[in-house]
Amino acid sequence: MATVIRLTRMGRKKQPFYRIAVTDSRKRRDGGWIELIGHHNPMVAEKTTVVDNERLDYWLSVGAQMSSRVKKITGR
Numbered sequence: 517m518a519t520v521i522r523l524t525r526m527g528r529k530k531q532p533f534y535r536i537a538v539t540d541s542r543k544r545r546d547g548g549w550i551e552l553i554g555h556h557n558p559m560v561a562e563k564t565t566v567v568d569n570e571r572l573d574y575w576l577s578v579g580a581q582m583s584s585r586v587k588k589i590t591g592r
Contacts, residue, residue, distance in 0.1 A: 522583040533557050538575050
């Protein structure tokens, strides 16, 4: 199973809110996930990003790949 760390869209129409999720790469964007490790809110004045760095490091150490957007958000 190829795991990937990517964004899952939440919120309502024109008010997006994203969760940072670890999931199987074959699942849909908003499909099932293995673990939620943070969230990102681009709609507030100061873009809010909260990430559990300990869990992020763990998933990267076991071979999970980050999507390009998550790399940009987390600064890694």
